[in-house]
Amino acid sequence: MTGLPVTEIAPAKVNLALHVRRRRDDGRHDIETIFAFCIHGDRLTAEPSDDLSLTITGPFAAMLDDGSDNLVHRAAAALAAEARIGKGVRLTLDKRLPVASGVGGGSADAAAALRLLTSLWGIDPEMAQRIAPTLGSDVPACLLSMTSRGEGAGDTLTLVDAGVASCPVLLVNPRLPLSTATVFGAWDGVDRGALGDWREGRNDLEPAARALVPEIDDILEWLKSCEGAETVRMSGSGATCFALFAGEEARDRAAAACPPEWWHLASVLR
Helix, strand or coil: CCCCEEEEEEEEHHHHHHHHCCCCCCEEEEEEEEEEEEEEEEEEEEEEEEEEEEEEEEHHHHHHCCCCCCCCHHHHHHHHHHHHCCCCCEEEEECCCCCCCCCCCCCHHHHHHHHHHHHCCCCCCCHHHHHHHCCCCHHHHHCCCCCCCECCCCCEEECCCCCCCEEEEEEEEECCEEEEEHHHHHCCCCCCCCCCCHHHHCCCCCHHHHHHHCHHHHHHHHHHHHHCCEEEEECCCCCCCCEEECCCCHHHHHHCCCCCCCCEEEEEEC
């Protein structure tokens, strides 16, 4: 590792569609989803240090613990142990995405730590790939950070061309955290069928999330009313919703009109 700080983006994740097929005996769920990623997200910086440490800054820092339970810290510690790295690293996470919001969040941050430290420590990328699923179902997809189809618990991945590269997107969140486990627990258990073309798909977690956070209804209705909005859905387990736009000008007009009580991010899909 050089003495200079090195930064890695933790891109916001968007589930273009998410079909929940069944609840498994182990408490997890079999899903079919299309993952896509924005060009914007949190930022993770690494500097040489004698010890492993994590500092969290940014607008959503207060909602996170920077101790050993943080997914970034856990990812770094697991990778160091797997690779038998005897040196530390000072990590700084600039937390720009809402916490517990359906856009990857902690999973994206953990994946960014795995990518960043794999490069800095010069270790085999397969180590990060082995560790990723132990940190969470979305971490393998976030480690890849490329448009892909997820099956099983979401960690069996196949690269796909969903036709969304460079597509303008607007993310909107009511500034209310929503637990993934709570939303999955409230899912009605009905298998509504396999995921084919994502454009004809849906998010099976949306009804449960809307019951828990009614503001999701308001956001979806508002996004659908925006000129130029094409696909409008909730991402992941919520409460963030997204709209794909025909062009950046339409997206920017919608972003400028977004109600101030909601968080929003105008971005582009990778």
